[in-house]
Amino acid sequence: MLDMMSKPLNRRQFLESAASGVASVSLLGVTSAQAQTPTGAAAFNIPALAEGQRFDPALVVETARTLAQRPLIPLTATDLPEGYATLPFDQFSGIRAQPGGLIWSGENRGFTVEPLHRGYVFANPVSLFTVEDDVVRRVAFDRGKFDYGRVTPPPANVDLQFSGMRIATGLERPFEVAIFQGATFFRSLARGQNLGALSRALILRPGETRGEEIPFFRAFWIERPSPASGALVIHALLDSESLAGALRMTLRPGDVTLIDVEMTLFARQALEHIGFGCTMGTFLSGPQSRRTFDDIRPAVHEISGIQMLSGKGEWIYRPVSNPATLQVSSFMDENPKGFGLVQRERDPAAFLDDDQRFELRPSVWMEPLGDWGQGSVQLIEIPSDSDINDNVIMYWRPRQPLAAGSETTIAYRQAWCWQPPERPPLAVATRVRQGRGTQGRRRRFMVDFTGDKLADAGIVASTRANITSQPGAIHNVRIWPFPERKLMRVGFEVDPGTDNLCELRLVLQAGGQPVSETWLNRWTW
Secondary structure (H helix, E strand, O other): OOOOOOOOOOHHHHHHHHHOOEOOOOEOOOOOOOOOOOOOOOOOOHHOOOOOOOOHHHHHHHHHHHHHOOOOOOOOOOOOHHHHHHOOOHHHHOEEEEEHOEEEOOOOOOOOEEEEEEEEEEEEOOOEEEEEEEEEEEEOOOOOHEOOOOOOOOOOOOOOOOOOOOOOOOOOEEEEEEEEEEOEEEOOOOOOOOOOOOEEEEEEEEOOOOOOOOOOEEEEEEEOOOOOOOOOEEEEEEEEOEEEEEEEEEEEOOOOOEEEEEEEEEEEEOOOOOEEEEEEOOEEOOOOOOOOOOOOOOOOOOOEEEEEEOOOEEEEEEEOOOOOOEEEEEEEEEEEOEEEEOOOOHHHHHOOOOOOHHHHOOOEEEEOOOOOEEEEEEEEEEEOOOOOOOOEEOOOOOOOOOOOOOOEEEEEEEEEOOOOOOOOEEEEEEEEEEEEOOOOOOOOEEEEEEEEHHOOOHHHHHHEEEEEOOEEEEEEEEEEEEEHOEEEEEEEEEEOOOOOOEEEEEEEEEEOEEEEOOEEEEEEO
16 A cells, blocks of 8 residues: 655654644643643543544534633643654654554445554644544554554553544545644545645745744544445644634545545634645756756656636646745735646656656645635745755635634635646646757747647637746747647747846737636746
8 A cells, every 4th residue: 555654754844843832721621631641641631522422513613712712832742752753754654553553444434544653753642533423432542553663662551642644545446545644734645646745724924034833733533434425524623823723624535536624713813924725745856947956867846836727717827946046926816716736747757766756646726615805826936955845835825814813714625636627628838848048148948738729720820829028028939839739839038138037927829819828937047
């Protein structure tokens, strides 16, 4: 089976995990359990949602509301056995639950859940519960249910809680479909894919000079699925300095894996910079990037660009890059119809990497549900020299900040897929190359568009390339049509003059109507 932990955390994820200090809170309905655990694990007990209680999803929301009425009390996780916080990744990833430690193993429920051990950078505890026949059942830590490989097991009779969970589907062709571990990180994939992009339930103040705030999951309640449902429902409680929240996630694995997310947030304090539908991925090098590396592989990336369907119905594609300096881009919109980080390169020959298999990495598409109002799709591109860094970050930033004491509800559908389930009825940009221009500081670009419309001789004959650069000037535009391949290649040069940044925009048009999606690019010198 696919090992969902095959990709080690990078420096950024390490800092985020380490920063997500868990609090042991004592307030109405939430009491400290520190005295109940010999190791002092930062667990907590919620009487209304504890062992043996009738489960009601509204209670998770009420718990989040109650948490938000008190300040966050951070607590450093100091109860790990000696050496567990400094375990090498390969030793930590070797700690796996034994078959008898898998939740619902052998019950033919369609899913199994593997509780994940704490250690490495995953030091903070998470409480796991199941909901069976509408009754809450606590998942108790038991070292006898783990295979520790080369690691010395922890002392007996301690309650270390867990660091998260790994979910596998037991449907017709079983595969491990999702992992929730660290802060509010989670990953998923479609059948036949390899582990790739990383999602976050919430992102707060990324890229700001005062530092990012890292929310974290406190607990999960997992509803036991009926054998034929094909869906797994997960409830989660998250917490952070500025807010607390409740999530309901419905996971439907398959050739496209869908995760429906409903989230209710309660703000402790005013928050101007918040992000929903966040996805992170790796882009080290490729033909569209100026930076080169001494690497045997011709390209190294698990995502190739950001795709958007605006509220007005415009299809947009923007290749991502590995810039020399930090780059932040904002794409203003109102009620967006969809956006996501996508991997468009599916040819193994583009990467020639038989270990990483970047061509098998998932695209992640977000479909907002309901009215999201005004805001922007934010894209952050971080310089990187390693293929394990998730250096590209995308999310929706609402224009309206969260006021202190406010309640906010947001919902979206997330598709982990080979290509977004909603596709443009237009030609799409399938390959981008760039290099030195004919003179001065000019840069030469080649953009390939592919689509059924480009096989129509009448459309091909009337198609023109509408190209702009702000700032800068466009020169030497040429079009090479290949109707037999349903392809049209556009070449052009951009002259930045004395500027060091140009925003490029290209769309193919015939009779004043778009024949292709809108291709955007930011070029920096």
